[in-house]
Structures are given as structure tokens and as C-alpha cells.
Amino acid sequence: MPSTNLSFENRDAHRAWLAAQAALPAGFRVGCTRFEFMPKEAPKPAKMTLTLLALDEPTTSFAAMFTRNAFPGAPIIVGRKRLAEASVGAVIINNKISNVCAPGGVEASEQICAATAQALGLSPTQVLPSSTGVIGWSLPTDTMVGALPAAVGALRAGSILPAAEGIVTTDLYPKIRRATVGGGSIVGIAKGAGMIEPNMATMLVYILTDIAVPRAELRPMLARAVDASFNAISVDSDTSTSDTVVALSSGRVPFQDWGTFERGLHQVCRDLAEDVVRNGEGIRHVIRVTVKNAASLGLARSIGKAVVNGPLFKCAVAGNDPNVGRLIQAIGKHVGAHAPGTNLSKLSAKMGGIEIFANGVFQLDPTKESALVAHLKSAELYPSVPSKDGIFTAPIDYPPHERAVELEIDIGNGAASAAVIGGDLTHEYVSENADYRS
Amino acid sequence: MPSTNLSFENRDAHRAWLAAQAALPAGFRVGCTRFEFMPKEAPKPAKMTLTLLALDEPTTSFAAMFTRNAFPGAPIIVGRKRLAEASVGAVIINNKISNVCAPGGVEASEQICAATAQALGLSPTQVLPSSTGVIGWSLPTDTMVGALPAAVGALRAGSILPAAEGIVTTDLYPKIRRATVGGGSIVGIAKGAGMIEPNMATMLVYILTDIAVPRAELRPMLARAVDASFNAISVDSDTSTSDTVVALSSGRVPFQDWGTFERGLHQVCRDLAEDVVRNGEGIRHVIRVTVKNAASLGLARSIGKAVVNGPLFKCAVAGNDPNVGRLIQAIGKHVGAHAPGTNLSKLSAKMGGIEIFANGVFQLDPTKESALVAHLKSAELYPSVPSKDGIFTAPIDYPPHERAVELEIDIGNGAASAAVIGGDLTHEYVSENADYRS
Numbered sequence: 001m002p003s004t005n006l007s008f009e010n011r012d013a014h015r016a017w018l019a020a021q022a023a024l025p026a027g028f029r030v031g032c033t034r035f036e037f038m039p040k041e042a043p044k045p046a047k048m049t050l051t052l053l054a055l056d057e058p059t060t061s062f063a064a065m066f067t068r069n070a071f072p073g074a075p076i077i078v079g080r081k082r083l084a085e086a087s088v089g090a091v092i093i094n095n096k097i098s099n100v101c102a103p104g105g106v107e108a109s110e111q112i113c114a115a116t117a118q119a120l121g122l123s124p125t126q127v128l129p130s131s132t133g134v135i136g137w138s139l140p141t142d143t144m145v146g147a148l149p150a151a152v153g154a155l156r157a158g159s160i161l162p163a164a165e166g167i168v169t170t171d172l173y174p175k176i177r178r179a180t181v182g183g184g185s186i187v188g189i190a191k192g193a194g195m196i197e198p199n200m201a202t203m204l205v206y207i208l209t210d211i212a213v214p215r216a217e218l219r220p221m222l223a224r225a226v227d228a229s230f231n232a233i234s235v236d237s238d239t240s241t242s243d244t245v246v247a248l249s250s251g252r253v254p255f256q257d258w259g260t261f262e263r264g265l266h267q268v269c270r271d272l273a274e275d276v277v278r279n280g281e282g283i284r285h286v287i288r289v290t291v292k293n294a295a296s297l298g299l300a301r302s303i304g305k306a307v308v309n310g311p312l313f314k315c316a317v318a319g320n321d322p323n324v325g326r327l328i329q330a331i332g333k334h335v336g337a338h339a340p341g342t343n344l345s346k347l348s349a350k351m352g353g354i355e356i357f358a359n360g361v362f363q364l365d366p367t368k369e370s371a372l373v374a375h376l377k378s379a380e381l382y383p384s385v386p387s388k389d390g391i392f393t394a395p396i397d398y399p400p401h402e403r404a405v406e407l408e409i410d411i412g413n414g415a416a417s418a419a420v421i422g423g424d425l426t427h428e429y430v431s432e433n434a435d436y437r438s
Numbered sequence: 439m440p441s442t443n444l445s446f447e448n449r450d451a452h453r454a455w456l457a458a459q460a461a462l463p464a465g466f467r468v469g470c471t472r473f474e475f476m477p478k479e480a481p482k483p484a485k486m487t488l489t490l491l492a493l494d495e496p497t498t499s500f501a502a503m504f505t506r507n508a509f510p511g512a513p514i515i516v517g518r519k520r521l522a523e524a525s526v527g528a529v530i531i532n533n534k535i536s537n538v539c540a541p542g543g544v545e546a547s548e549q550i551c552a553a554t555a556q557a558l559g560l561s562p563t564q565v566l567p568s569s570t571g572v573i574g575w576s577l578p579t580d581t582m583v584g585a586l587p588a589a590v591g592a593l594r595a596g597s598i599l600p601a602a603e604g605i606v607t608t609d610l611y612p613k614i615r616r617a618t619v620g621g622g623s624i625v626g627i628a629k630g631a632g633m634i635e636p637n638m639a640t641m642l643v644y645i646l647t648d649i650a651v652p653r654a655e656l657r658p659m660l661a662r663a664v665d666a667s668f669n670a671i672s673v674d675s676d677t678s679t680s681d682t683v684v685a686l687s688s689g690r691v692p693f694q695d696w697g698t699f700e701r702g703l704h705q706v707c708r709d710l711a712e713d714v715v716r717n718g719e720g721i722r723h724v725i726r727v728t729v730k731n732a733a734s735l736g737l738a739r740s741i742g743k744a745v746v747n748g749p750l751f752k753c754a755v756a757g758n759d760p761n762v763g764r765l766i767q768a769i770g771k772h773v774g775a776h777a778p779g780t781n782l783s784k785l786s787a788k789m790g791g792i793e794i795f796a797n798g799v800f801q802l803d804p805t806k807e808s809a810l811v812a813h814l815k816s817a818e819l820y821p822s823v824p825s826k827d828g829i830f831t832a833p834i835d836y837p838p839h840e841r842a843v844e845l846e847i848d849i850g851n852g853a854a855s856a857a858v859i860g861g862d863l864t865h866e867y868v869s870e871n872a873d874y875r876s
Contacts, residue, residue: 041802070782071770101766103799135763136800241767311749311863315871325573328539329679332509344508361541362574364479386828425749426872430865433753 003267007401014173014398021176022161025185025210027056027250031154032166035147037140039097048096048133050144051166052116052151053206055250058089058126061215063222067243073098074105075129076242078113082128089122091206091246092151094144095169095191096133100241108139115145119152130204130244132191133169160208164189167204170432172279172397177271179264184210184253186264190272203230205245205272210252211261221262222247229269232301233277233421234308245269277421278381278399282392282429285317285379286404287422295414299339303409306334308422317405318424320380322372324349324356324364331409346412351375353406379405384427392427441705445839452611452836459614460599463623463648465494465688469592470604475581477535479574486534488582489604490554490589491644493688496527496564499653501660505681511536512543513567514680516551520566527564529644529684530554530589532582533607533629534571538679546577553583557590568642568682570629571607598646602627605642608870610717610835615709617702622648622691624702628710641668643683643710649699650689659700660685667707670739671715671859672746683707715859716819716837720830720867723755723817724842725860733852737777741847744772746860755843756862758818760810762787762794762802769847784850789813791844817843822865830865 008014024030034049064083066076082088092112099105113127120127131139154162164174168191175190192203213221226245247265255261278286289307294300307313310330316323327349335342348358352375355363381400386392404421446452462468472487502521504514520526530550537543551565558565569577592600602612606629613628630641651659664683685703693699716724727745732738745751748768754761765787773780787795790813792806819838824830842859 068774068778069767069770070773070778070780071766100763101795101799135767136802241770311867312871315868318868319872321872325538328509329507329573332507332679335508336506340506340508342508357539361539364574366481386824390824390828424872425868427865427868429749430753430756430863430868433750434757434759434862434864 003271005402006399008398011398018164018174018176019159019161021178021187022159022164023178023185023187024157024160025187025208025250026252027210028208029054029056029155029157030160030163031151031156032162033147033150033154035143037143039137039140041137046096048094048140048144049166050147050151051093051163052155053091053093053163053208053248054120054155055089055248057250058087058122059249059251060087061213061218061249061251062088063215063219063247064128065222065226065245067241069241071101071241073100073131073242074102074109075099075131076244077106078109078129079244082125085125087126088128088248089126090116090120091128091130091248092116093130093167093204094139095167097131097137097139098133098135098242099131099139100135102136102138104138108141111141112139112144115148119148128246132167132204132242135241160187160189163206167191172394173399175272175275175279177268177275179267181209181211181261181264182253182255182257184255186211186268188268188272190276192276203243203276205230207245207247207265207268208250209247210250211255212251212253213249213255213258213261217258218247218249221258221265225262225265225269228266229273232419233273234305274421277423278402280423281432282426283423284381284384284426284428285376285424287317287407287424288404289407289409289420289422290417291420292408292410292417293414294411294416295342297416297418299342300411300416300418301420302338303331303334303411304418304420306330307407307409308420311425314423314425317376318384318426320373320376322351322369322376324351324362327407328357343413344411348410348412350408351406376405379403386427392431394428441709443840444837446836449836456602456612456614457597457599459616459625460597460602461616461623461625462595462598463625463646463688464690465648466646467492467494467593467595468598468601469589469594470600471585471588471592473581473585475578477578478576484534486532486578486582487604488585488589489531489601490593491529491531491601491646491686492558492593493527493686496525496560497687497689498525499651499656499687499689500526501653501657501685502566503660503664503683505679507679509539509679511538511569511680512540512547513537513569514682515544516547516567517682520563523563525564526566526686527560528554528558529566529568529686531568531605531642532577533605535569535575535577536571536573536680537569537577538573540574540576542576546579549579550577550582553586557586566684570605570642570680573679598625598627601644605629610832611837613710613713613717615706615713617705619647619649619699619702620691620693620695622693624649624706626706626710628714630714641681641714643668645683645685645703645706646688647685648688648690649693650691651687651693651696651699655696656685656687659696659703663700663703663707666704667711670857671711672743712859715861716840718861719870720864721861722819722822722864722866723814723862725755725845725862726842727845727847727858727860728855729858730846730848730855731852732849732854733780735854735856737780738849738854738856739858740776741769741772741849742856742858744768745845745847746858749863752861752863755814756822756864758811758814760789760807760814762789762800765845766795781851782849786848786850788846789844814843817841824865830869832866
């Protein structure tokens, strides 16, 4: 469950809340610069934002997790090498081009790191690179190096909001979450969900803390937090070639209670993960599936993912249609293919707290049906309306509420449970991903 | 590849071709009746067609394959038992209600079989039942039994067309394919693809032959043919609770060349499978993926399915957008998750015969881009146009051509190959599956 139940009436109210979340932990500064460039592969100019996250002093306490896609972007290849380094002093992030499977991609990423290091008095291996945007295009390295001094000059302590805004592509709004831990804080920002740039999805997440957590504690804690948050969401089942989660500690605030720290880290990750889904491409309903009493955690999570990735059920939710036949079909499809022989005779399912399936048969009547429709409508973020030219776009750039379609599936055949978050499949998704060219 | 490369200018031309395909093999008759009934679960009357496939004499040579969904419909449960019987004399098929997870579903299916058997002078275990349509509703058994004499009275030899039309739900057109083998023939009909009824998808396929093929030969041949055809297609990755493929031989035409028979069976299955995709919900482009030189058949097929089930790539195809970044992402997503460590350094990919990826980087230029767009447009079945109320529907009820988006992925790392057929993800799909209620 999310740690908040917020609602915002308009963009200004949401921005005011974000500003309050954005206080940077001690020991960090952020700076951005935006510029136009001419891509080698396109006929017209494009715009890029370069975002710099800098530590006042390099830290040995850093952690990062990357996509499992077998065609990782060049910054992922470089980032994996950086994990073996003694310390990190900065992260340099660009949007617009993801630097994936482009000729000379790794060399380009290393060139940007070297230039960043020179500007900040670091060694090149102390800089982590990230890129998001079009797949296959080449980074405009000369233009980026030329723009670096402006990003360095913009470095400020105080607020992470410029970075949260700098890393986005077509996100509708920036995403920031924080937890207070001891005398310090954990602050995270995220971009993405679904395919953001016309050519690619990327989820980039940066988590900064001033709590003095050693690397040996931070890395396994981040792995557990990512597993329970970003690995438990799915907008459209596609896996970016650039997904990255980075955690950095400035070590300014002494603290020893790692249980408390880890709870804060989990909360920030879970809240950001849900933000990513809520702001996912074309999503009009967030769907939260809690699977209980499964034989294993893996089966619990994969059943949850089968539900939120089932296109028929996703379409039904988009239409506020409590089509529970499609829900049971999605569960049966997954179990039949991946866990045949699983005893499903005790399976029961609820939507919005209302029992819809038990003892092998549906449990429905017209009164329940009306209540289920009401539950779906209450979770809708905005109604779907096409523009005059038939294109569907989101009419809001803030989250009007944090309600979700709540599903509970009790397998009745084990002790493991998992929560998975996803969304519906809408005309807005198709418009964003099919209609932008013809 | 399909055995034909047909095109039809209008519905009448397509229907004339179907009529020519429809000649029934010797020893079979088909009959249908359509009637209105009052569902227990809905406030207004609905219509159902009862379709009867009857053998002049019961046959020992029958085969059937069923869905692997872990929540199979009642007719699947009954059908699996029938496989152990000595002979079968008829198949009774209804549309509108799929009889899945409804109270007393198996008893209802058996009741329909018993009534059919009585009308035809068979034993109840000599009748195979099939149902397609809404999940969770109960069969109107009394009304169906009352309608049976009309179906029996309509039984005719000559044409399978009434059955091909009788089994459909929201299919745009009936699907019939035939192969001539020796002095006899193999004729198949199919319904479905994607979610046909508002509540459920079902693919039903019936293959009739007068060739005297023994059961012991027919069953493994059907398994191989289904594996290479219906198991190699995906409209939306969802697996029906009712999928059924039945093959029946009347044994009228002596023949011994099982290699020739099996080739004819494969051709009929492959052509029907491609018809099912071409007529799949909202499909405006058929996508054919040929994966070559993979380490195993399983990997070749699963990479092909990852491509045709990747929503981002499917949307790109819908928009005639040669977004090869999404294609490579889909391959990398699958290999990273399911075959990590696979060497992809020799992977190359072609679209419409044009090389788009090799040696780890994209192989693109503006001339190729134009050719790729032209290839996508040539495979489009119809342009997408919303109605005045924003609903997208197919403007045709016949297949205007049999061209597909042709993808060739050479893994360069093994000897196995597979062909997988799927389609794009369109506004028409979302309209059919989300917009019908609110």
C-alpha cells in the first residue's frame, strides 16, 4: 500500500506539495542546463536537458541496479563497471537520446564522464552516466561537453526539484518522494513508465540520502527495496534497455538503525514506483493486485503480473467494466502455462473488497455488479475523450488522487504473498505509441 | 508461409471463394439452428446458434486438443474424457455462452450431449461438446434441448459453410480452408482470435476428412500440426478457457501416404491459424516473425512471441512506424529474462527483406526508412478511422489481401528456426474490448 493517500485539485497544488518534498539531503547539489542540438540521424533540431547530481565529497557508499534487457544501453555497460570503483562523486544524466545500440556508444558515455570529471575535479571513473530517450541515435558529445559548464554553474544545494524536472521526457509531471530517517532523510526522484520517448521507455531513479549508511549495507538494502517496488510494477510488460536505479549516500548524518533506514528506503521506492505507474503512458486506472497464500513468492508475483499484463482485463478496467471472466482467464492462463498442476480449487478473488469468485465458480449478482462498477469509476484518474482529430491525450498534468483498482487473489494453497501494481490499456496508450507518425 | 496469396475486392468475392472451399468430405453432414433465449444472468434476451457436425457412421478416428488454461471450460473437461472413448459420432457446438466456471457446468454439457445422442441414435459418450462466448453464464439447457430437433432436421451433406457461419460470435467473416489429399480432402473451419465475446475469447477449430487415417496416426499428426500453427499465433497473448481443435475422419477414402496427408493437415491448420490472426480483434496488420539459427526451437518460438506480444512494437506497427528500437527491445527483454547469457553479438534482423540491425548496432538510413514505411503500409488491411462517437470499428467483413509485415531475426547462435504470427495493437482493439460499456 502507498504511504500516502493524496489528492490534488490542480497543477499548482501538486507543485507546491512537490516543492515541500524536494529538500535535498545534506552533501548534495543539483544543476541542469537545456540546449538545442542537431541529431545526426534526424532532419530537424532537438532539445536535450543535461542534469548533474554532485556530491560535495566523493562517497564510497553508492549502489546501482540496472535493466536485465539483453541489449543494455551504453550507460548501463559503463555503470556496471563503476560498481567496482572505490567511490563516486557525480551522476550525469541526459534525456532525448538513450545511447542504445548506437555505434561508439560506450566511448561516447565515457567521454561525457571524463568531461564531467574534469569540470568537478574528479577522476572519470567517479562519474556515473545515465541516458534516456530515442534508441539507436548517437549522443551529440561535442554539444554536450560544451553545455557542461552551464550545468556545473547551476549546481545548487537546497532542492532536488530541478533534477526531477530535468530528467523527464514525456512524463506528465515530476516525481519526488521522501522519508525522514533519524536526523537525516532519503529523497528519491523518478522518470518514466511505459514508452516515454517515441522510440523507447526508460525508468531512471535516483535516491539520495545524507544518512551515513555503508556501501556493504546499502547495496543489499537497495536490491531488496527495488525487488519489492520497481520489480513489482508493470505498465506494458516491456523492459527498457536503460532502466537504472542509483542510490548515493553523502554520509553526513551518523545513524546505526538499519531496520529504520531500510523501511524508509522501501517507502520511498514503493511510493515512487506507484507514481511511475500512475503517470504511466495512457494510464487512467492504477491496478493493485495482492496475491495471498501462494506456494512461492515467485508464483504470487507472476500471477499478479499476469493479471496487470493481461490486455483483455486491462481493456475492461479502462472501460469501468468489472469483467471478472477476463481476470480468472488471466490467472488460469498463467498457471496453466507456468505452474501446471497447481491446485486452484480453493482460489477466491475480491475486487474492491467484494467477493467475485470462490469454490471454482463466479459469485456475482446485479447488486455486486453495480458496486464493482462504482469501485472502478472511483479509481479512474480522468475520463477518456478524443480530441477533434481523434487523438487521445491526458487532460491533466498532476495526479488528481491516489486511489487504485484493488484486487485480492487468495490462492489458498501456500503461504507466500506479493503486491503488484499496473494499469489499464487505453486509447491514450495507443495514441501515444501509434499515432505520433503515419 | 501461407499456401495462398489471395485478395478480395468485396464481401461477395470472398463469399464466392468460401463457397468453393466449403465442399464437405464424404461421410459428414452439418446442420444449424438459431434461437432466442433468456439468460439467467442478464436482463435481456440473447441469441444462440446451435451447430451440429454429424458423421454418417461413428468413427474411431478422432483427435482433439484443448486449452492449457488452468480454468478450463466444462466442455473441455468433458472433451478430455471423450478422448478415451472408442468412437465419436457427432460434435454439438453452441456460441454465446462458453460454460466456464458456471455452477453445474459439466452436468449441463453432458445433458446437451445426451439429448444430441438420443436424437441421432448415438450413445452420450459418442458426442463431443463445444461452447464459446460469455464466461460465467449458465447454458440454457432446456431451450437448447428444445432447439436440437431443428438442428438435426437441418443436417445436410455438401457444404460446411453453414457450420463455419454457425460457430462465429463477433468474427468479421467465416473461415474455411481445404486441402485435397489423394482421392479425398481435408476441410477445416475456425472461429475466433482475441476476445470475441465481450466476456471471453475462444478459438474453436474443426477439421473433417474422408481420408481413412487411423486414430493412432491422426492424434500425433494433429498434435504436430497444432504445435506449428495454432500454438504459433498470438493475437493478444491471452489464452482462452475454451480453445479447442477437433479432427474427425469418416474413413471413406482409402489412403496410405501419411506424409502427404500430414502435409495437407499442416497446410489447412497453418492457413486457418493465419486467418484467425488476420480476422483477430482490431488487427490491421498481420505480423509474421521468422526466427532463424536459435539454440532451440523453444527459444526461437518464444523470441517470436515476445516480438508479436510486445505492446510497444505492436503499436508502432499499427502506426506504420518502422520503430526498430522497440523490436530490439522486445528481443532483449525476452532473452534477458528467460535465456540470460545467450550470445546475441551475431544477431541480425530484417523487416520486409531490409537489414535493420547487425553487429550490435542499428543499420538504418533515410532511404531504408522510407522503404520500411512502404512495407508496413502495404501490409495494412484497412486504415484506422474513428466513428463520430469516437468508436473505432473495422470497415470490412472480408480479407482484402493476405500480405503481412515480414520480420526475419537471425540469432546466429544455433540451428533451430520457428515462424510466429501475430498482429498489431490498435484503437480498434481497445474499442472492441473497452468501449462496449461504461
